[in-house]
Amino acid sequence: RELLRLLPLGNDFLRHLQFMHPLIRQQESARTSLMIVARDLPQMLSGNDIDELHAEWRMYENENIPDEWYEQVNVTSESPQTTRYYSVDHYWKHVLSIKNSSGNVKFVVLGKLVKSLLSLSHGNSDIESDLSENEMFVTDDRSSLNIATINGLRATKEGVRFYGAGKVHEVPVSKALVDSIDLAYTRYSTDQEKTQKIIKDKEALNASVQLLKENELRLAENEQKLIDEQKSLQNELDNASKMLDEANYRLQAAITAKNFGDIKTAHLLIESVSKKMGFLRTQLRRNSDYLSEIRKKLRYE
Structure with a gap:
């Protein structure tokens, strides 16, 4: 399952490379794959080359190829005859x-x-090279490793390598270069201001959210107290x-007994x-009003 995830099995170009297999050289699919691969490499083969390639493939199909060029037969006393194949190269x-x-x-x-x-590379040397080069940018001050910073450092290094043969003091200083440096500093300052504004806005938003949560918690506690009361x-x-x-x-009994x-x-x-009941009813109405106000605030917040 891991190989199915990592290997480029769905790559059409790699799939058409099967035309180099010796056992399918006389199949129509091999000739079709050959022409697809050839047309995918216009920087290598011109139109005339493709025509000549087609003719050469026809000759290759009819060529008498000995089996010994791709088969190696092992015969031992312990096991029957087994056929193994040489590598394609x-x-x-x-x-x-x-x-x-x-x-x-x-x-x-x-x-x-x-x-x-x-000669196509099938390893990850390019990736390893990029990772090694990126690792050199990590200084003791821990440079920012976001994409913009890495691209900027890589572009600067490549510029020094191209214009100054890898030596900073050999890079020619021109007005355009100075203007670019000034512009870069201006853009850097602007980006820093935007970043600081975003940070402050985020902090203010977090503070507002925290305050809102505290208010909701306090209202919920007050609601529970009123419910208990x-x-x-x-x-x-x-x-x-x-x-x-x-x-x-008792009053009815006393009246009957004339006591x-x-x-x-x-x-x-x-x-x-009766007085106590009147007081309790007043308290209940007031309590209900408070509960309604709190629940309304909780609903809107």
């Missing part, structure tokens, strides 16, 4: 050494193409309501409980 070394009746190389354009393709007030109101019912019952002492006591109890 070993095979083409023999093919490209074929000469015509005049003693000249028979496959000129084909040899040029095959040698170029066999409302439950307590409601319990007291329920108890007062029960006491009022009991006082009314004026109990009647007076019942009246006092009813009056006291």
